[in-house]
Amino acid sequence: MSTGLAVHGAFSLKAFNTFGLECTAERFVEAFSVEDVQTFVRDPFLNSSLSLLLGGGSNVLLTATHLPGTVLHVAIKHREVLQETLDYVDVRIGAGEPWHDFVLWTLENGWGGAENLSLIPGQVGTAPVQNIGAYGVELNDICTGVHFVERESGTVGYYTREQCAFGYRDSVFKKELKDKCVLVSVDFRFTKRNHLLKTHYGTVEDQLTAAGQLPSPKTISDAVIAIRQSKLPDPAKLGNSGSFFKNPYISKEQFSFLQSIDANAPGYLQPAGEIKAAAGWLIEKAGWKGFRRGDAGVHALQALVLVNYGQATGPEIWELAQDIIADVQEKFKIGLEPEVNLVG
Ligand SMILES: Cc1cc2nc3c(=O)[nH]c(=O)nc-3n(C[C@H](O)[C@H](O)[C@H](O)COP(=O)(O)OP(=O)(O)OC[C@H]3O[C@@H](n4cnc5c(N)ncnc54)[C@H](O)[C@@H]3O)c2cc1C
Structure with missing residues (x-):
């Protein structure tokens, strides 16, 4: 292998997935720069053996205890201000920066836009x-573009x-672009005033009112953090990957069926006429809420x-997920899909 990248054999991924699952990767490689990623994809052996691109491992379920091939962990760290006016600032952030640290950095600078996405x-x-x-905001609202290395050519797109x-x-x-590129940096625009x-x-x-605070990027972030900490288990204490399933889009007829079971069944009308x-x-x-089989379970406070x-x-986690999918299908005729990425 003609590469300067550090390649580790038989590497435990336990610390690299928030479920805390034991899984041994055949090979593990870390990339600290765009050039590292290019070196990786231009190495025919490494590129063809890639079985998992890994960030923080908070949205993957390792469904097997051994993962053949190569895991590429992208650890590119940099924060760059591209341009700013009195109203907004454009920044470019390395793919390996931890999301929440980045959000806190925007708040320290007094910028608005990422506050609702705190603590993800x-x-x-x-x-x-x-x-x-x-909390009503998506990356889509603040992202202006994405840089990636194409796996076939090694060029930056x-x-x-x-x-x-x-x-x-x-x-x-x-x-x-699934499996075709490695994201290396993301561009954002934040507001400096008139947030x-x-x-x-x-x-x-309610959280802001209870705290006696007026809305600002910082107070909203604090509120979101407080709400999340009260509702969601901390992966450092209890392994999980957040919402395991996506909210399904269903027809009005399917929603009427749910309302016949419970008049308060939650549903949100979408622009195309479906119900979320x-x-x-x-x-x-x-x-299933609070269900436990061995050490695999459904959280007692948050069934998702x-x-x-x-x-x-x-x-075991995957078996539990499949049992839930089958049961919801049988009882409500609605197919649930995992939000997490299944690997293995
Ligand atoms: C407690 C908890 C709460 C959460 N809350 C939310 C929430 O409120 N909203 C929300 O949207 N999500 C939430 N999530 C899910 C998760 O945090 C996000 O999906 C997050 O963006 C995943 O980042 P990651 O770096 O951990 O990705 P990983 O789990 O490492 O990877 C996710 C996917 O991206 C691919 N990938 C990784 N790196 C790259 C790369 N450089 N280029 C291309 N593909 C790549 C992987 O192969 C995988 O398919 C939560 C998770 C947890 C554990």
């Missing part, structure tokens, strides 16, 4: 893959936000979150 685990370079979203085709937990990187603050979603407004149902509600109604109580294996 993972890395900046992975955020565009599923167009992360929370750039997609504007429009070309990224962001959708609900979706982007071109999950479709046409577009969003407090209407979830209990953000709540996967967590379906799982709870099917009786599957958890590893300590020694669960990837196959």
Whole structure:
């Protein structure tokens, strides 16, 4: 292998996935620069053996205990201000920067835009893959473009936000460009004044009122952090990967059926006429909330979150997920899809 990259054999991924699952990768390589990524993809052996691109491992389920091939962990760190005016600032951020540290940095600078996305685990370079979203804001609202290394040619490509085709937990990187490129940096635009603050979603407004605070990027971030800490398990204490399933889009007829079961069934009308149902509600109604089989379980407070109580294996978590999918299908005739990426 003619490469300067450090290649590790038989590498444990336990510390590299927030489920805390034990899985041994045949090979593990870390890239600290765009050039490292280019070296990797231009090495025929490494490129063809790539089995997993890994950021913070907070949106993957390792479904096996051994992963053949090569894992490439992107650890590119840099933060660059591209240009600024009195109204806005444009920045370019390396794919390996931790997402929440980056959000805090924008707040320290007094910039607005990322506050509702506080405390989401993972890395900046992975955020565009599923167009992360929370509390009424998506990456789509602040991202202006993405740089990536093409695996076939080793050249650096750039997609504007429009070309990224962001959708609900979706982007071109999950479709046409899936497995074809490695994201290396992301561009953002933030406001410096006249911030577009969003407090209407979830209990953000209540949290601000309770704290006696007026909305600002910083106070909204604090509110979001407080809400998240009260609702979601901390992966450092209880292995999980956040929402395990996507909220399904269903027809009006399917939604009427849910309302016949419970008049308060949550559903959000979408522009195309479909209804976005709540996967967590379906799982709870099917009786899975708090369920535990061995060390694999459904969180007691948040049915959308599957958890590893300590020694669960990837196959055990995946088996539980499949049982939930089958049960929800049988009871409500609705197909749930994992939001997490299945690997193995
Ligand atoms: C407690 C908790 C709460 C969460 N809350 C939210 C939330 O509110 N909203 C939300 O949207 N998500 C949430 N998530 C999911 C997760 O944090 C995000 O999806 C995050 O963007 C994943 O980042 P990561 O670096 O950990 O990605 P990883 O899990 O490492 O990778 C995710 C996918 O991206 C691919 N990938 C990784 N790096 C690259 C790269 N450089 N180029 C191309 N592809 C790559 C991987 O192969 C994989 O398919 C939560 C997760 C947890 C554990």
